[in-house]
Amino acid sequence: MLQVVCIKQVADTETRVRVAADGKTLDPSGVTWIMNPYDEFALEQALRIREAAGAGEVVVVSLGGAGLQTTLRNALAMGADRAIHLKTDAVQPDPLQVARALAAAIRPLDPHIVWCGKQAVDDDAAQVGPMTAEMLDLPCVTVVAAIELQGGTAVVEREIEGGREVVEVTLPALLAADKGLNEPRYASLKGIMAAKKKPIAEAAAELGAPALEPVSLALPAARAPGRVVGQGAAAVPELVRLLRHEAKVI
Amino acid sequence: MPILVFIEQREGAVRAVSRETLGEATRLAAAPGEAGSGPVVGVCCAASDPGLAALGETGAAEVLLATHASFAHYEPTGYTRAIVAAVEQVKPAALLFPASAMGRDLAPRVAARLGVGLAADCTALAVEGGRLIATRPVFAGKAQQRVAFTGTPAVASLRPKVFAPVSGGNGGPAKVTPLAFAAPEALKARVREVKATTAGKVDLTEAEIIVSGGRGLQGPEHFDIVESLAAALGATVGASRAVVDAGWRPHGDQVGQTGKTVSPKLYVAVAISGAIQHLAGMSSSRCIVAINKDADAPIFRVADYGIVGDAFEVVPALTEAVRALNAQR
Numbered sequence: 001m002l003q004v005v006c007i008k009q010v011a012d013t014e015t016r017v018r019v020a021a022d023g024k025t026l027d028p029s030g031v032t033w034i035m036n037p038y039d040e041f042a043l044e045q046a047l048r049i050r051e052a053a054g055a056g057e058v059v060v061v062s063l064g065g066a067g068l069q070t071t072l073r074n075a076l077a078m079g080a081d082r083a084i085h086l087k088t089d090a091v092q093p094d095p096l097q098v099a100r101a102l103a104a105a106i107r108p109l110d111p112h113i114v115w116c117g118k119q120a121v122d123d124d125a126a127q128v129g130p131m132t133a134e135m136l137d138l139p140c141v142t143v144v145a146a147i148e149l150q151g152g153t154a155v156v157e158r159e160i161e162g163g164r165e166v167v168e169v170t171l172p173a174l175l176a177a178d179k180g181l182n183e184p185r186y187a188s189l190k191g192i193m194a195a196k197k198k199p200i201a202e203a204a205a206e207l208g209a210p211a212l213e214p215v216s217l218a219l220p221a222a223r224a225p226g227r228v229v230g231q232g233a234a235a236v237p238e239l240v241r242l243l244r245h246e247a248k249v250i
Numbered sequence: 251m252p253i254l255v256f257i258e259q260r261e262g263a264v265r266a267v268s269r270e271t272l273g274e275a276t277r278l279a280a281a282p283g284e285a286g287s288g289p290v291v292g293v294c295c296a297a298s299d300p301g302l303a304a305l306g307e308t309g310a311a312e313v314l315l316a317t318h319a320s321f322a323h324y325e326p327t328g329y330t331r332a333i334v335a336a337v338e339q340v341k342p343a344a345l346l347f348p349a350s351a352m353g354r355d356l357a358p359r360v361a362a363r364l365g366v367g368l369a370a371d372c373t374a375l376a377v378e379g380g381r382l383i384a385t386r387p388v389f390a391g392k393a394q395q396r397v398a399f400t401g402t403p404a405v406a407s408l409r410p411k412v413f414a415p416v417s418g419g420n421g422g423p424a425k426v427t428p429l430a431f432a433a434p435e436a437l438k439a440r441v442r443e444v445k446a447t448t449a450g451k452v453d454l455t456e457a458e459i460i461v462s463g464g465r466g467l468q469g470p471e472h473f474d475i476v477e478s479l480a481a482a483l484g485a486t487v488g489a490s491r492a493v494v495d496a497g498w499r500p501h502g503d504q505v506g507q508t509g510k511t512v513s514p515k516l517y518v519a520v521a522i523s524g525a526i527q528h529l530a531g532m533s534s535s536r537c538i539v540a541i542n543k544d545a546d547a548p549i550f551r552v553a554d555y556g557i558v559g560d561a562f563e564v565v566p567a568l569t570e571a572v573r574a575l576n577a578q579r
């Protein structure tokens with residue numbers, strides 16, 4: 001049973017965003033790069049499924065520039081068997097382009113499960129997973145917070161407004177992992193050593209034409225500085241007055 | 251050219267987010283240029299008509315209704331086919347979805363099937379020089395991206411609670427027309443059941459008021475003070491990640507970069523430090539109140555109003571004051 005995990009390298013969540021000279025993209029200088037946090041849940045789950053089955057292969061696929069190698073090595077150190085690096089110089093390919101390239105690379109692998117993260121914490125698009133599934137003609141469940149495999153089907157739970165949908169999906173399928181699915185492991189020293197010998201295949205990303213055209217990236221208007229109404233319970237009457245008569249929210 | 255809007259229904263009722271999306275479509279339709287100046291048409295997938303004619307009031311001229319027995323629950327394969335059929339029939343300049351749980355799952359599939367770009371979770375749309383420009387928060391709200399579309403239709407999903415519905419829209423009922431589409435034979439994914447987790451409560455992403463608690467509350471048993479304040483305000487309870495990771499509250503309650511993004515009119519942060527990943531999920535709230543015993547907590551930098559003090563003293567006093575205010579009304 002082969003599982004594919006799509007992994008995106010993103011700027012650390014602590015990053016102070018600065019806009020590059022083109023006025024459209026993130027200035028990469030000084031940015032620490034990490035594996036997209038949701039992709040860690042996806043990878044962890046794939047590893048657990050392989051471990052529970054006692055067989056199978058976990059292949060990580062990532063699209064991006066040369067700096068991606070560290071994230072791929074990290075995935076291999078966590079326990080993935082091999083990696084595919086889809087190389088591109090495009091600074092910010094749009095989700096349709098990424099999905100197109102991922103689908104082309106994944107199709108020949110004929111996987112049992114394709115894993116993605118719920119969303120990438122840089123573009124916050126939450127699109128690449130379901131778009132890739134549509135292109136591969138696979139059923140897909142997004143925002144997966146629990147999973148149970150029952151032979152050829154997976155029973156998964158996904159968060160919706162005010163509840164959880166319990167979805168039964170026939171495999172092969174694409175699943176997009178949410179936080180809460182599991183607690184991702186850290187790479188062990190042994191894993192880090194082993195990762196050095198694991199293969200990273202390289203191929204050119206088949207992006208095709210862009211579907212979105214970036215116009216600008218800008219920092220949002222800063223919130224007007226707030227004020228401390230007072231100290232302790234004594235400040236409550238004034239707070240209530242402000243909420244009622246100034247902000248008019250209660 | 252027309253603008254097509256996906257009308258989301260659940261359990262036989264049109265959801266409020268659909269009226270917000272229709273509202274923005276109505277405003278866009280009034281704008282000059284290619285993207286504007288057309289009728290607003292809805293497309294709805296349902297087991298039976300959830301009262302679509304009433305959407306005339308909120309801006310829809312016509313609603314195409316795709317019915318199928320499997321549409322009692324959300325079912326992406328059939329929904330995608332129906333919407334693609336509606337696009338082929340209506341030939342819209344733009345196709346809009348609510349960026350709800352359903353819309354965020356469905357819109358990318360429809361866009362991929364159509365081979366066009368999608369701007370997800372938008373907070374503003376505008377027609378500039380005849381073309382549609384979408385504004386969307388990226389990096390968890392630390393920046394805003396503006397994008398244009400290279401193909402037609404432009405597909406966008408709109409963040410809940412950001413766009414206002416219109417009223418008196420069409421001056422009459424919407425015309426409801428059955429939509430012909432090829433339903434899928436066998437479903438590869440189907441909803442077995444929907445477990446209510448917040449029975450009777452408004453979801454965080456749709457709440458007008460949210461009261462969130464953080465690690466400073468020291469234990470799940472102390473969330474009662476947050477619950478009481480929320481009850482007095484008619485609010486939904488949220489939480490920081492520290493609290494969720496400790497198992498004090500369920501994952502669905504988490505606000506922030508790896509939780510929910512919320513935009514209520516009032517957000518009360520109780521004993522939450524205001525880490526950048528928490529701010530990411532709530533800094534677009536209209537009014538923010540912080541209650542924290544540490545005057546230097548970063549939450550005070552985004553709070554409109556802050557009280558420096560012990561939550562166990564301040565929150566019950568605030569609850570009493572809100573109750574007294576409610577009693578006067």
Ligand SMILES: Cc1cc2nc3c(=O)[nH]c(=O)nc-3n(C[C@H](O)[C@H](O)[C@H](O)COP(=O)(O)OP(=O)(O)OC[C@H]3O[C@@H](n4cnc5c(N)ncnc54)[C@H](O)[C@@H]3O)c2cc1C
Pocket residue numbers: 013037463464465466467489490491492493504505506507508509510520521522523524525526527528531541542543544547559560561562
């Ligand atoms: C990749 C990543 C993603 C993340 N995503 C999220 C996310 O989605 N959401 C999120 O919230 N966090 C997220 N975090 C975690 C975030 O960095 C913080 O650790 C977390 O928000 C802290 O929660 P807290 O404010 O409840 O706890 P703390 O930081 O421990 O703050 C507790 C606060 O309570 C105050 N306090 C203590 N006692 C009292 C009292 N009696 N009365 C009043 N105040 C009191 C203290 O002064 C302090 O400010 C993420 C982190 C990472 C690395």
Ligand SMILES: Nc1ncnc2c1ncn2[C@@H]1O[C@H](COP(=O)(O)O)[C@@H](O)[C@H]1O
Pocket residue numbers: 006007008009036038039061062063064095098115116117118119120121123124125126127128129
């Ligand atoms: N460049 C990429 N390479 C590999 N996987 C990606 C890439 N971009 C997005 N993904 C996958 O798609 C998910 C959703 O990303 P997004 O649609 O950008 O929010 C991520 O969590 C990844 O699993």
